[in-house]
Amino acid sequence: MDNIRVDLVAAARPNFMKVAPLYHALKATPWCDVRLIHTGQHYDANMSDSFFEDFALPAPDVHLEVGSGPHGEQTGKVMTAYEKVCLSTPPDWVIVVGDVNSTVACALVAVKLGIRVAHLEAGLRSRDRSMPEEINRLVTDAIVDLLWTPSQDGDDNLIAEGVPADKIDFVGNIMLDAFEMVRDRITQANVAQRLGLDGRPFGVVTLHRPSNVDDPAVLEVLMDQLVQASRKLPLVFAVHPRTRDRLERSGFMARLTAAEDIHLIEPLGYIEFMSLVTRARVAITDSGGIQEETTYLGIPCLTLRDNTERPITLTQGTNRLVKPDSLLIELDAALASAQQSKPRPQLWDGHAAPRIVESLERHARAHQ
Ligand code: UD1
Numbered sequence: 006m007d008n009i010r011v012d013l014v015a016a017a018r019p020n021f022m023k024v025a026p027l028y029h030a031l032k033a034t035p036w037c038d039v040r041l042i043h044t045g046q047h048y049d050a051n052m053s054d055s056f057f058e059d060f061a062l063p064a065p066d067v068h069l070e071v072g073s074g075p076h077g078e079q080t081g082k083v084m085t086a087y088e089k090v091c092l093s094t095p096p097d098w099v100i101v102v103g104d105v106n107s108t109v110a111c112a113l114v115a116v117k118l119g120i121r122v123a124h125l126e127a128g129l130r131s132r133d134r135s136m137p138e139e140i141n142r143l144v145t146d147a148i149v150d151l152l153w154t155p156s157q158d159g160d161d162n163l164i165a166e167g168v169p170a171d172k173i174d175f176v177g178n179i180m181l182d183a184f185e186m187v188r189d190r191i192t193q194a195n196v197a198q199r200l201g202l203d204g205r206p207f208g209v210v211t212l213h214r215p216s217n218v219d220d221p222a223v224l225e226v227l228m229d230q231l232v233q234a235s236r237k238l239p240l241v242f243a244v245h246p247r248t249r250d251r252l253e254r255s256g257f258m259a260r261l262t263a264a265e266d267i268h269l270i271e272p273l274g275y276i277e278f279m280s281l282v283t284r285a286r287v288a289i290t291d292s293g294g295i296q297e298e299t300t301y302l303g304i305p306c307l308t309l310r311d312n313t314e315r316p317i318t319l320t321q322g323t324n325r326l327v328k329p330d331s332l333l334i335e336l337d338a339a340l341a342s343a344q345q346s347k348p349r350p351q352l353w354d355g356h357a358a359p360r361i362v363e364s365l366e367r368h369a370r371a372h373q
Pocket of ligand 1: 017018019046047048049052053073074104105106107137138213245246247250
């Protein structure tokens with residue numbers, strides 16, 4: 006039988022750590038030929054290249070180089086470019102991950118060409134349709150052939166939306182495979198020491214969601230709360246390019262640089278960033294992935310959002326949803342509470358990639 010040709014699509018920072026364990030696991034099988042596609046949605050060295058180095062990913066087989074842009078334009082550019090690739094050298098299966106614009110773009114192109122598509126990290130729902138990622142999740146899950154969920158709530162959401170159960174496989178959370186893959190190097194790296202924080206408790210901060218950084222009124226409240234928080238606990242703030250732009254335009258950057266214990270740094274690669282998270286007393290974030298990583302590590306996480314598509318991090322983890330103006334109060338509560346160790350969510354065990362490979366082989370053979 007011929008090998009199954011699989012395209013694995015990576016696009017933006019939150020994709021690379023999901024793609025890496027799966028790429029290596031697929032590469033190790035004798036029955037599949039895997040092609041790594043980079044859409045170029047993220048392109049900076051510290052938003053993209055450093056993840057390829059950290060996870061020993063080769064240069065992409067195909068680079069679409071779409072870059073940034075408004076949603077319609079960016080999604081359209083990915084579709085136009087990826088369609089050409091699929092027409093000239095069609096794969097048998099396309100694997101898309103997460104919820105970024107490239108995820109839905111490549112899924113749309115492939116299903117319309119009759120190519121089978123699998124979605125890794127399917128079924129997550131925030132029920133907030135003002136989030137572009139929620140639209141991407143809904144559309145992707147409605148059209149793909151195989152849906153790999155990280156937690157049982159994902160299965161429940163998909164079943165409620167009418168997805169047939171035989172298209173859904175609960176495989177667990179691939180993010181933790183990525184963590185375990187490079188755990189030793191995370192332990193060895195010590196960015197906190199480089200920042201002069203070794204041995205001191207500190208918090209790690211990331212923010213980039215439009216709902217937090219695009220409205221100057223919200224951004225101002227957040228920055229004031231962070232400045233006050235830093236008087237209780239030194240904060241390391243890894244500033245996303247979008248956030249840097251908004252801070253500079255609104256003039257709030259000066260307030261942050263003036264605060265003695267806010268350490269502003271560029272976005273870090275995976276290993277360096279996780280070296281901070283693993284040593285942090287608390288994470289303050291609006292990222293999806295950090296909610297999961299802190300639950301896995303038992304580190305309190307204050308999530309600056311009204312909702313989360315990852316509710317298991319609230320019910321079985323260390324995550325709390327926080328309003329911008331109550332950050333300080335919530336931080337006090339988090340610092341006062343004793344760290345309690347909870348069992349990790351089911352199948353968040355660092356072995357999602359082999360389960361995904363097994364699922365893909367089973368479904369691919371069924372359609373051969
Ligand atoms: C995208 C994803 C979001 C993800 C986020 C992580 C969608 C709909 N959203 O957000 O889910 O959490 O990425 O970063 O796909 N920029 C750079 N260098 C880069 C990438 C971006 O300078 O490598 C700049 C862009 O020019 C732009 C800004 O950062 O000005 C916004 O980029 P980013 O936040 O990554 O894109 P989003 O589409 O908002």
